[in-house]
Amino acid sequence: ANMKLILIFAALIGASLCLETFVGHQVLRIKTKNEEEVKQLQLLESLEHLELDFWISPSAPALPVDVRIPAVSVQSVKAFLESQGIEYSILIEDLQDVLDKERQDMAESAQRQRSSSFDFGAYHTLDDINAELDHLASEYSFVEKIQIGESYEKRPLYVLKFSTGGSNRPAIWLDAGIHSREWVTQASALWIANKIASDYGTDESVTSLLDKMDLFLLPVANPDGFVYTHTSNRMWRKTRSKIPGSICVGVDPNRNWDAGFGGPGASNRPCSDSYHGPSANSEVEVKSVVDFIKNHGNFKAFLTLHSYSQLLMYPYGYKCTRPDDYAELESLGRAAANSIRSLYGTTFQVGTICKTIYQASGGSIDWSYDNGIKYSFAFELRDTGRYGFLLPANQILPAAKETWLGLKKIMEHVRD
């Protein structure tokens, strides 16, 4: 028996070759009856030149052994097994066939994903939005999805980072949906993300922008509130944090920033929709952004999307005096509003928050401006009250497109 073994092993040694594809490779499932047979297989396993690939290694008689065998060795190995009376069956007749089919399936699936792509002209759930963020990150090498923190109810805060290189390049911040009922903003942010990603390399302006700067986009700044608008109350604005000592829930995240916190234009009543919260940055959704921006240290612009009213505003909200950079911000705001109007005739009013809308303390762009980020703007998108928060989905794309022109104008100025 040993002699036979040696002869067959010799034949096997002669048969070993190096192949790059898996044409003709077979996968066998071997059923051992006893320890002796297990030892035979372990011997086989030790013959490295055969390049046998054990998917399940021989260990105990009761367990099957799966092994991939290169084409040239298939007949020899089978002869060996048969000579030893070891039972086997063929799991895979030709591995390359299986791999070819798998590659085809994957291509078809990817094709389906690209053509039945995300409908940017419709409103989506948080899960669908997060799936699209993954899709964008996987489709574009310069787009990365990062998590900057967690909401009160432990939902991840996902930011899309657009970066074509460099190390901590000067950056632009853009967020949407800090007030959850303002659905056109999250929807527009998705469209804008896709627009920027697909325009890089083809649009001169976007290309030169991303070649010099990084962009960080937070499409759903208040995920807890957003889910709540889907499941319970479409008109919910605030976060969903529990307030000690109150039956009411939630803090207005745009009164919670450390800029004139607690001043006029914010309520100290927990049940109010403009409740500023127990202290500045008490809301984790706000703190996460503050920490991220501070740690980055190189942001040049802070842009935030709200709805409705069609306004383009710069600081201040917490006080009714002009910022030091008033002239430049006013001029840039006007230019951006003109760009917006150029598309569909939609008019945006330009001015400081206090003069344009109302005095409001603890707002995000006041914080960013007072922390050295000069180009701080807040947009209020469509409409002016006819539908308000319930903007029909057929206006999402027009709103996103015109808003993009305004954002682009500002970003170009920041870049240059």
Next chain:
Amino acid sequence: DIDDEGHKYYLELELEDVLDKDSTVSCTAEVLYHLGSRASAPDVQVTVHGELRSTQEADKEFYNWIRSLEKELVAENIPDSHGNIPPELEPIHLLAWVASGYVIWQNSTENTKFHLAQVQHVKQVKRSDEDLQFDFVVLLHEMVSQEVLPWEVTLLWHPQRGARVSQS
């Protein structure tokens, strides 16, 4: 400023027909906000300088349709979360707007800015006279406080007699 009375505003307005964007009409108005914190609706005088489009046909159609319903009309969430309004409920939405206008007028000060956010609920109530009656619960969004609050308001409407808010 009017001593011992309040603040008076003189306005020149352009009205745009929501259903016919090219159609505009100019108006002048005087609004007097009363002094003091005692809630009192501002005095309003409006003059329309021009003709408003006739809606006789559409009014009659809507009126006849409602009158022909076996069961009283009931509807919710107009528009829905996605901003959609079924076409046949568009007139109800417009009537809700009118009803909201009354509530807004009654609750306005120089520091409020209201919009109809959504018709949460509407129920038609059949009447023995010729008016149509709609009991609304409307959600009004107030811009300064950012509150969205429900208000109950009952509207009576008739093609010739127009819309009136029921005081009951």
